Amino acid sequence: MRLYHYWYIVCLINAWIISEADYPERIEDDNRDVSTPECGEESSFVVNKCEERCECKNGKLTNCHRVRKEFTKMTIEHRKRYINTYKLASVHPLFKKGYEKTVALHLNESDEARLPEVFLPWHRWYLTEFENLLRRIDCRVTIPFWDWSKNIHHWWRGTKKEDLWNPEDHGLGGDGSKLDNHCVENGPFSRDKWSLLDVSGGGCLTRNFLKRSLVHDTENVNKTLSLPLEKFNEFEETLRSDYHIEPHFVVGGTMNNPLISANSPELLLHHAFLDKLWYEWQTKGNEYKNVYFPNVPLKFHGSKYYCWEWIDSSNLPGEVKVVYEE
Ligand SMILES: [Cu+2]
Numbered sequence: 380m381r382l383y384h385y386w387y388i389v390c391l392i393n394a395w396i397i398s399e400a401d402y403p404e405r406i407e408d409d410n411r412d413v414s415t416p417e418c419g420e421e422s423s424f425v426v427n428k429c430e431e432r433c434e435c436k437n438g439k440l441t442n443c444h445r446v447r448k449e450f451t452k453m454t455i456e457h458r459k460r461y462i463n464t465y466k467l468a469s470v471h472p473l474f475k476k477g478y479e480k481t482v483a484l485h486l487n488e489s490d491e492a493r494l495p496e497v498f499l500p501w502h503r504w505y506l507t508e509f510e511n512l513l514r515r516i517d518c519r520v521t522i523p524f525w526d527w528s529k530n531i532h533h534w535w536r537g538t539k540k541e542d543l544w545n546p547e548d549h550g551l552g553g554d555g556s557k558l559d560n561h562c563v564e565n566g567p568f569s570r571d572k573w574s575l576l577d578v579s580g581g582g583c584l585t586r587n588f589l590k591r592s593l594v595h596d597t598e599n600v601n602k603t604l605s606l607p608l609e610k611f612n613e614f615e616e617t618l619r620s621d622y623h624i625e626p627h628f629v630v631g632g633t634m635n636n637p638l639i640s641a642n643s644p645e646l647l648l649h650h651a652f653l654d655k656l657w658y659e660w661q662t663k664g665n666e667y668k669n670v671y672f673p674n675v676p677l678k679f680h681g682s683k684y685y686c687w688e689w690i691d692s693s694n695l696p697g698e699v700k701v702v703y704e705e
Contacts, residue, residue, distance in 0.1 A: 418440055425440055429443075429514070430446070431444055431446065431700075432702065443700065444700040444701060445702070446521060446703075447655070447701060447703050447704065448521070448703075449525075449704070450524065451525075451542065452541070453523060455549045460517065462548065462567050462644075464513045464517050465513060466568075466573060468513055469573070474512065478512060478576075479578065481509050482578070483578060484641075485505060486639065492679075495615055496675045497679065497686055498618075498623075499619075499654070499672070500675075500687075501679055502650050503689045504689050504696075506522055506650060506651055507689075507696075509522060511697065522648070523651065524648055524651035524703065525645065525649055525651070526655075534592075535553075535554065535588045537550060545566070551568060552564075552566020552568050554586050554587070554588040555584075562584070562585055563584045563586055570583035575633065575642045579633075584632070584633050584643060584644075585632030587631030588629065589631060591629070593625055593629065594621070603617045604656065618657065622653060623649075626649050654703075658701075669690060672686045672687055684696065
């Protein structure tokens with residue numbers, strides 16, 4: 380058999396494997412539509428086909444923002460869509476490289492990304508990189524956030540339909556099994572349905588819930604958000620230390636291992652909440668939006684970006700605009 384016959388057969392087999400696999404039906408380019416004719420009244424808001432929130436100006440949709448939502452308030456359909464897209468990115472031959480590369484950004488993150496100078500902008504960049512990847516598969520997808528402060532006494536619950544840890548295909552599954560090295564055994568990320576990347580050591584996703592109440596409730600979060608401008612350092616430190624560490628710690632397992640936590644699906648949801656808190660602080664005024672980071676001269680480790688490029692959520696690199704919905 381000639382070499383080109385061999386490659387032809389390999390390609391055919393690959394094409395068959397890709398088409399037969401159990402993948403969601405929608406794979407598309409990020410083709411945001413900015414000239415949909417359904418533009419209503421001038422200055423009204425319209426949702427485009429990528430489910431971005433756009434403004435009508437001169438009969439055209441402009442200023443389109445991705446909308447990130449609280450996971451437990453999303454519809455079942457939207458939650459499934461997010462989970463399917465995330466899983467697809469992690470296994471599909473067309474996207475797996477991108478998934479590995481993005482996860483590796485966090486895995487290779489030196490301790491630098493945890494410094495006060497870069498923690499918030501670095502993670503905003505990381506979330507956007509991940510979201511960009513997911514939106515290459517389905518442009519309607521945004522990264523949800525997990526507001527753990529709303530349910531501090533039962534944060535680990537998975538029995539209600541809306542719960543984050545629900546074991547059906549619209550939840551992240553629950554605690555790991557005590558009998559089996561804390562491997563997650565239910566939900567879309569259970570050991571029989573999904574595994575960690577080789578760079579993360581492979582094997583099952585693990586969790587080891589520490590079922591005790593979280594320290595920071597909504598009241599505490601609101602108090603932090605209401606800190607005055609001069610207390611930015613306190614605000615930043617509360618997010619980076621207190622709010623950041625506790626959920627990593629109580630979820631345990633993969634999420635609590637800084638070397639591989641980027642491979643746990645819940646990491647994005649937790650960091651999206653931290654980003655939302657910074658976003659909320661920034662909406663208090665221009666001084667709040669631009670405090671501190673414009674003067675940080677640091678570039679992110681292994682990237683072309685500076686901290687100051689990731690300050691304004693309505694004007695991020697790559698023309699990305701993001702809003703958070705309550
Ligand atoms: Cu983290």
